[in-house]
Amino acid sequence: MRRSESFHVPRKTSSRVWDDDPRLIPGLPDETSLQILARIPRIRYLSLKAVSRSWKAAVTSPEIYNIRKQLGTTEEWVYIVMNKGLDGRFLHALDPISKTWQRLPPVIPNRSCKIEHRTCAFAAVDGCLYMLGGVSGCSSLTSVWKYDPVSNSWSAANPMSVGRAYFETGVLNNKLFVVGGISFSRVGGDNLYSETPLQSAEVFDPEIGLWSDIPSMPCSKANPTAFLEGSHDLVRIGLASYRGKLYVPQRFSSVGGGEVYDPETNLWMDMPTGMAEGWPPCFGTNQSVIVDGDLYALYRGLSSEDAKVYLYNHHDASWKVVVGYVPLHDKSRYMLMGLLGKLHVVTEDDNDNIIVMRADKRDDSTASLDERDSESVTTSESYIWNVIASRNFGFGILEGCQSLDI
Template sequence: MGAFLSLASPKCRTSDFGETSKNESCKKQKMSPGCTQYGPRLIPSLPDELSIQILAWVPRICYFNMKLVCRKWKEAVMNPELFKVRKELGMREEWLYILTKVEDDTLLWHALDPLSRKWQRLPPLPHVVREDESRKGSSGLWTWNVVGPSIKIAEIVKGWLGLKDKLDQMPFCGCAIGAVDGCLYVLGGFSRTSTMRSVWRFDPILNSWSEVTSMSIGRAYCKTGILNNKLYVVGGVSRGRAGLTPLQSAEVFDPCTDTWSQVPSMPFSRAQVLPNAFFADMLKPIATGMTSYMGRLCVPQSLYSWPFFVDVGGEIYDPDTNSWVEMPIGMGEGWPARQAGTKLSVVVDGELYAFDPSSSLESGKIKVYDQKEDAWKVVIGEVPISDFTDSESPYLLAGFHGKLHVITKDANHKIAVLRADLRDNLGCLPSSSASLSDGLLCEHSDSLAVSDTVVWKVISSRDFGSAELVSCQVLDV
């Protein structure tokens, strides 16, 4: 706790009235119950060590107002030592962070505290100044936001066929999103001229963004996953003279040392057995998702040639052997796809879930992977999502508080966070624990949507106007 003593103000300020005045000032501070020889205390009449223990029990949502009490309180709630105490006391909280895109293609982060159901808006992403290499001889510097508008994968794969006109018109976009060690990360992306290596980190304790060590290679639309408190990045595309080229390489970031290390490249073994050279040249392999499951990284893959795409299973990275193996056939070929080029999934209580959309966005199913049978099985027959055909991401998946959550827009175009609670044969939630439920009682509310196996409860909704969903992450801080 000694670190918090350094937050106090200096012992005494120099006085214009000489040494006597300074000594008298120090004596007055020592006699005051709210002060020490190191300055005012966090809580009058209590040692700062005890005050920190008290602050650690306060819900994190209150810290935004606590910063306004005084400078010392602000320094205290922004000190990592306080959050170490919270961890020791078991007071860490899982918050949901949602990335949205508004009409002018600006990307905004919003945080939801599921317990208080209050939302907070994160500071905007910083801007990066890059020189446009295609404009040689120009002294001007061009400024792009770290992330920009998202585009459909269809526009990306057109570049593989030499249709580069769309790419030349695009502002900065294609960044990947990750989360590790209690921080958010924004990685890579590409501008009009090149793919980027930049990595930015948001620290929720400091409530600010900062740039960290860049990746070894510029990537756009890469996939991220977490293993052993390290952030893995695989695949994506790079920009060359001939357009976009898919990447097989991978690397890993250690937040403790702020360094990147190389990981063996994905073999894309299924792409090596195409029937002839024509298909091998036309169909380009790409990683279409990644999730950390049972201590390994599972990367589903596809072959693309606009407007066609073919699922070709995937590969699994084992950190113990530092090598890739081919994904089980049922797991890879049966992995549900949201749209061409994207396979979302989430792990909740050790179970791997994915959303399987139907031909209409108004319905869909949740499937779980059965490792023993190497098959995806339906566990939720109906998911209450609305039809937003023009949306890049009509829904997102997240897992927190031991439950599966779906983020989508409701009938009023509000962004809603829905929680799935299992039902028993009597229509009530079970009393024993299960993958999607921890024994809550039956609930009856206007915010409930009932399907055949679950009760969908809207834990929070908010009107973000015309903003579209882009991505989400969960931080445990």
């Protein structure tokens, strides 16, 4: 549906018209009114809430979002978590079509504890966002917090069975899987704690709100104690939900291999050799992503100039470079994501702005059209990178990003 830029919110002229009339729009059945409201871009809903109490209830109800699905008017937005230290974590949303940002409610765990940077996981499933686990003080957390974009609010969800930090998440069959990580626990003094690498995994069903255990990773190709060598970032072993299975690479220095979980058999198996050996090292978060059924992985290399995007070919279990250059800045944080059917990278520029870059296949006949709506960054042999949005959030650290189509 083409968005209308001339839409204006009606003024509330009288309480008799807008509040006392039992219908959303006087003279129309509510079913018709909801069909109209469901066609309005979500970015306008903040203004629509001010029209009347009934309109506010309508645009914050699950019913209107169900209608949006039926009409095909759902919209895919980007959600970014910024960690501002003692001030806590803040969630921001980007509408990539209007290029408009919205600041959303702060992440609720800030009220109860301070979770250390990059120790928790940020995931999206069934139209909601989840903040899971992490480390607070000297202990890993089981806590799970859920953000519902319909009500624009956070709430506590059922906790994981095991406290986890530096772990991975993936979504299969509309269920959220968590894999591996480290369990921290206090052992005596104020700052003394033990670290236990985890091979366990569990799955969350958002429809019933419950966790279930699945078999632990066999770690047949890597000793789990390797997760603790050097930086804790090594514990982020990577994960991709690909072709109906979970793929967990374990590639640290000379240690290779990986495991594959099949939900149909509830068993782990070895990852194909070519896939495991060629999987680009994925230190950090969101370095692999599925776009239109294809698996991509971003590898930065020893410097930002070496950053490349690889594509996996499942027919011969091989990887090839498809984007020979990604314009990352030295020491900038970066995350790969799929959005509106294209590869995107969320990162920082030299001025500490958070930027969202889209990879467009190079086509001279359409390049000018792309550049009209975005700022061209640079080109590779077959792709051109365009900045579709940017925002300066002040101080803070880019910690997570996800997309939701609602």
